[in-house]
Amino acid sequence: DVQLVESGGGSVQAGGTLRLSCTVSGYYNSYCLGWFRQAPGKEREGVAAIDDDGATTYADSVKGRFIISHDNAKNTLYLQMNSLFPEDTALSHCAAGLRTVAGIGNSTEYAYWGQGTQVTVS
Numbered sequence: 001d002v003q004l005v006e007s008g009g010g011s012v013q014a015g016g017t018l019r020l021s022c023t024v025s026g027y028y029n030s031y032c033l034g035w036f037r038q039a040p041g042k043e044r045e046g047v048a049a050i051d052d053d054g055a056t057t058y059a060d061s062v063k064g065r066f067i068i069s070h071d072n073a074k075n076t077l078y079l080q081m082n083s084l085f086p087e088d089t090a091l092s093h094c095a096a097g098l099r100t101v102a103g104i105g106n107s108t109e110y111a112y113w114g115q116g117t118q119v120t121v122s
Contacts, residue, residue, distance in 0.1 A: 002026040002096045002112040004077075009092060009117030016084050016121070022077040022094030022114055032099040033070060035079045036107055037090035037119070046104035047092070048079060057103045062088075084121045091116045 008020040034049035048068035067080040097110035
């Protein structure tokens with residue numbers, strides 16, 4: 001199994017920055033790693049993904065503002081969030097899945113999930 005633990009959420013003013021971290025353990029070679037978020041009353045949204053070759057994909061709503069990265073030595077996935085808007089307020093999760101298709105994909109394609117970390121932008 002793959003285990004994921006997020007950290008780094010918090011409250012920030014509009015225009016501010018946050019960096020989310022996700023520590024990954026277990027065997028996850030060849031897995032795609034992604035960040036998803038869910039705002040109150042809204043469906044879960046794929047934010048960004050990075051595949052095992054390092055290729056990245058972003059949702060249009062965060063393109064140019066967020067950066068997803070993975071540190072192999074630390075087994076940690078990151079999401080650098082810049083120029084935050086109140087609309088970015090959500091519970092954010094990291095996820096891992098064996099996927100063969102490029103892009104973020106649907107949440108059902110990810111088998112393993114972290115517990116979530118809250119991001120609040122005011």
